[in-house]
Amino acid sequence: MESISLKLPEDLLETGDRCARALGIPRAEYIRRAIERMNREAEAHARAERMARASRKVRKESMRVNAEFAAIERDPDA
Template structure:
């Protein structure tokens, strides 16, 4: 396991200590879990953005195809 040195503002360090004690875990474990949660959150956000972009590309393609079908139907009626 790698070791990191992190400098925190005093108020944040106090909050970490307080919350870690409340959960009966070490500050290191609290910080580790916090980082894991942030990474999961960012991963999910990136995943949602990719899905949205793919959905928009598919939507644009569907609109184009529907327009082409509409033109074909119009030509067949005339």
């Protein structure tokens, strides 16, 4: 496992320490979990952005296909 050194504002560190104590875990574990959670959120956001870009690329074609299906639903013999 790698180690890092970082500087945090005093109030952020105090709040983190208080929360870690409330959870019954060491400060380092609390910080690890916070980073893991932020990583998951960042990855989910990036994934959603990629999906949105892909959706915009195929939007016109999707709308055309949806219109065709709507026409078939209105008149199945068309």
